[in-house]
Amino acid sequence: xxxxxxxxxxxxxxxxxxxxRKQGRDLPWRxxxxxxxxxxxxxxxxxxxxxxxxxxxxxxxxxxPNLASLARAPLxxxxxxxxxMGYNRRALxxxxxxxQVVAGHQGKLPADPAELIKLPGIGPYTAGAxxxxxxxxxxxxxxxxxxxxxxxxxxxxxxxxxxxxxxxxVEETLDRKHAGRWxxxxxxxxxxxxxxxxxxxxxxxxxxxxxxxxxxxxxxxGRILKALVGGEPLTGPQITKAVGMDREQxxxxxxxxxxxxxxxxxxxxxxxx
DNA sequence: GTCCGGGTAT
DNA sequence: ATACCCGGAC
Numbered sequence: 001x002x003x004x005x006x007x008x009x010x011x012x013x014x015x016x017x018x019x020x021r022k023q024g025r026d027l028p029w030r031x032x033x034x035x036x037x038x039x040x041x042x043x044x045x046x047x048x049x050x051x052x053x054x055x056x057x058x059x060x061x062x063x064x065p066n067l068a069s070l071a072r073a074p075l076x077x078x079x080x081x082x083x084x085m086g087y088n089r090r091a092l093x094x095x096x097x098x099x100q101v102v103a104g105h106q107g108k109l110p111a112d113p114a115e116l117i118k119l120p121g122i123g124p125y126t127a128g129a130x131x132x133x134x135x136x137x138x139x140x141x142x143x144x145x146x147x148x149x150x151x152x153x154x155x156x157x158x159x160x161x162x163x164x165x166x167x168x169x170v171e172e173t174l175d176r177k178h179a180g181r182w183x184x185x186x187x188x189x190x191x192x193x194x195x196x197x198x199x200x201x202x203x204x205x206x207x208x209x210x211x212x213x214x215x216x217x218x219x220x221x222g223r224i225l226k227a228l229v230g231g232e233p234l235t236g237p238q239i240t241k242a243v244g245m246d247r248e249q250x251x252x253x254x255x256x257x258x259x260x261x262x263x264x265x266x267x268x269x270x271x272x273x
Numbered sequence: 274g275t276c277c278g279g280g281t282a283t
Numbered sequence: 284a285t286a287c288c289c290g291g292a293c
Contacts, residue, residue: 046280047288086288090281123281144279210277211286218288 004154004172012153012173013182019192020185025050028057030184035109035134036067042129043094043121047087050191056085067107071098075262076272079229088225092262093121111135132183138176140167141183144201145190151200152193162205220245220253225262225272233269 004012027050029041040060044053063081064070070078075095082091097119101109109130110116116127128141142163150166151158175182193200201207213219220243227234227242234242240250254270257263263270 043280047278049278049291052290084289086290087280089287093281121281125280208285210279212275213288214275216286216288218286222288 004169009173013175016149016182016185016189019189020181023192024185024188025191028054029133033134035111035130037061038134039109039126039130040094042126042133043090044085046126047090048085052084056081067098067101067109070095071102074272076229076231079225079272083226083229086222088222088262089260090121092260096120097122109134111137113137113139129183132179134180136178136180138174138179140171140174142167142170143187145187145194146170146183147204147206148190148193148199148201149186151203155203159203160205161203215245217249217253217256220249221257224250224253224257228263228270228272231272233266233271235268236270239270 027041029038032038041053041057044057044060048056060081063077064073073095075092078091078095079088082088085091100119101107111131111134113127113131116122116130117124122130125141125143128139129143131137131139132141147163147166150169151161154169155161155166223243223245224239227239236251236254239254240247243250254263258265258270261273264273
């Protein structure tokens, strides 16, 4: 494992903060300290580029300004607002999270990552990000932008770089007194590297290509939910027609969406729960 | 049309 | 290890 000298750490921090001062992005979720707002932004950013999240973030918070309003929101309305974001499962998780926090945490998000990670839809990254951005906790966080920065800076000619080898460097270089600001700066630096110098993340051991989207279950699921978010109950054949894809595949995905808690069958029709 | 990104759950 | 989503770049 690589160790950093104090002077390497100093100049690295200076470089990252210099970039942040000059080119840091002015993003809406950086102007709030409401943990719920920050959580919403992080869930959205898991799956969508920054430019497309900003508008949706505002629309979402206008519709669901706090955890209590999200907890009692009808799922169909939530999915309508979520549409265009992809990964509907995360909207469902977010609603379940809101219900749990309202019922069991006095309506307040916990600040401890070990507690956050127990909530649905929150994994290691989001637990750390909320702890750092909403509560300024000096936790170690790894995401694609952070990974890119460290591979670019400290694993220059290496291939198959593992996160396990990067994490100690994230910890060593962390600005512990200003964790939130530091991670904002780090992520902006990483975003800049993507556009300027190709993508160092291809040298990550965790880099994978995704499978094709066309005719995939993902596409079928998306279309099924899109057909149902209007709120009108539809029969199996009506859904198959709306989706315009293989009937057996539609049936299989209807069953799966039922199991996950998106939809239920009412007589011969399906509706969003 | 083809390629691409990206945490979490299982 | 693999599934989940959609829109933007080309």
